[in-house]
Amino acid sequence: MxxxxxxxxxxxxxxxxxxxxxxxxxxxxxxxxxxxxxxxxxxxxxxxxxxxxxxxxxxxxxxxxxxxxxxxxxxxxxxxxxxxxxxxxxxxxxxxxxxxxxxxxxxxxxxxxxxxxxxxxxxxxxxxxxxxxxxxxxxxxxxxxxxxxxxxxxxxxxxxxxxxxxxxxxxxxxxxxxxxxxxxxxxxxxxxxxxxxxxxNEAPAWYHAYSDPLVGKALRLLQHNPAHGWTVAGLAEAVGVSRAALARRFTDLVGEPPMAFLTEWRLELAADLLQGSEATIEAIARQVGYGSAFALSAAFKRHFGVSPRDHRHGATPAELSSAG
Missing domain, CATH: 2.60.120.280 (Regulatory protein AraC)
Structure with a gap:
């Protein structure tokens, strides 16, 4: 992808x-x-x-x-x-x-x-x-x-x-x-x-990061496998560089550290799954890399300002409504 x-x-x-x-x-x-x-x-x-x-x-x-x-x-x-x-x-x-x-x-x-x-x-x-x-x-x-x-x-x-x-x-x-x-x-x-x-035109930094042989591979691994228990060390090993080298290069090109990118990606996927499927919150939590519905709910509310349940029923997350 x-x-x-x-x-x-x-x-x-x-x-x-x-x-x-x-x-x-x-x-x-x-x-x-x-x-x-x-x-x-x-x-x-x-x-x-x-x-x-x-x-x-x-x-x-x-x-x-x-x-x-x-x-x-x-x-x-x-x-x-x-x-x-x-x-x-x-x-x-x-x-x-x-x-x-x-x-x-x-x-x-x-x-x-x-x-x-x-x-x-x-x-x-x-x-x-x-x-x-x-x-x-x-x-x-x-x-x-x-x-x-x-x-x-x-x-x-x-x-x-x-x-x-x-x-x-x-x-x-x-x-x-x-x-x-x-x-x-x-x-x-x-x-x-x-x-x-x-x-x-001048594209954002993360757009060009996908063409980088190391960071691009790391981004695809995170996006394809959000449920995996990723760490910076494990991601660095998967792409074949040191932990410090990956963390530095990823942050320089993407604009945020690998785990911050992964957290945002997991929560955004969860938000779409909540409104686009009938899967339980527990099932969605595990699909995007959280160990339980409770863990997902806590992170989701911190990030979006509403609970997963409220988001599923049509409440507008504060962060999404501010995108314009």
Missing amino acids: DVLASLLEGPRARGAFVVCSLLDPPWSLRIQDESPLTVLSIVRGTAWIIPDADPKRPESAAPRRLEAGDIAISRGPRPYTVADAPETTPQILIHPGQVTTTLDGELLCEALTLGVRQWGTDPDGATMMVTGTYESAGAVSQRLLRALPPFVVLRRGEFDGRVLDLLADEATRDEPAQGAVLDRLLDLVLITALRAWFAG
Whole structure:
């Protein structure tokens, strides 16, 4: 399992919301759906993304123009606007659950329907864009999401656009298992875009660490075998270096010591298993390397701020809610 494969386990599309928008200017959509990750591609025409100002990153509020073939990835939950021009006032609000209303709260979902997964103001609109929205992202994916800027924009030619064309072609079809097809295509578009973005931009230290012959092997051993009783000495022996050499090199490249990385990985896996399976807390504890449900519960609450039981029943861990 490589770095992107492991970290993308969390935001894998499961019943993702995919829609084709057809719009004639002037138009402006205020996106406040709180989704953790959204993929937006322009099939025809142009659009502008206007981020909300982030006090920590004033430069992030600069509008970005998108042309046909371009793709943007939004890391939520901060609201933003998509419009035909930066100065166009928002006319439509997109709420959580993809509920669409006017500024006054009037529902527009039915009024703007143009066909299967199509909506907008004009079936022949000058702008056509396909949006894929991930409604949730697992705990494992938080390391990936924290590494991304609020918006990733790639131009056609900077990534393999064939999967994007496939997603656009399939978005408006109504075939058996179409939802599953769209989920898989959305995942392919996301992976293709992120792979291209990481290759051409300053990636976080841990991303490059996977290519190191020693630290990369250590990372894969920890991720593949979280239930193993790892120690720094045992991990060093497995990769063929001294304990001190591995600890120093791992910390330099990953940004944290091996056992700290392993603890976070185990707890993130447990968080996803709690919401993605019906296994008992005891079984999950042993699967991720804790000796008992009690040991997992204590570590889980320290890390996330809620108990495993509360997390399973929908409570939002404090750390996950602060990722945006």
